[in-house]
Amino acid sequence: MAAELVYCLRxxxxxIEASAGAWEKRDYWIKAEQLRQRWVWTSSASARLENMIRTGVWENLPEILVSMVEHFADIKITKLTRKSSEWAGAYQELLADLEQQGK
Incomplete structure (x- = not known):
């Protein structure tokens, strides 16, 4: 699940960058920058999770997840919509990606 979260955050x-680019093409520079600022945390959160998985320091997972709570606090989940098959194999895939990247 943690590996799938890395992919989702990526x-x-x-x-966000694609959407901000679309705003910029319409000369909505402020909206584009506000969008980027609202979601800037996703890159660092995915990097922290990726590093935790790569190094195997799983005891850091609760701290990382708690740091993301504020960004999702206003979202109400009424029904789980993802099946476990969606994250099955994500861990092995992420490790393979990291190995290819030489990390």
């Missing part, structure tokens, strides 16, 4: 980060 996808959010990529999506």
């Amino acid at each position: 996808a959010i980060d990529d999506g």
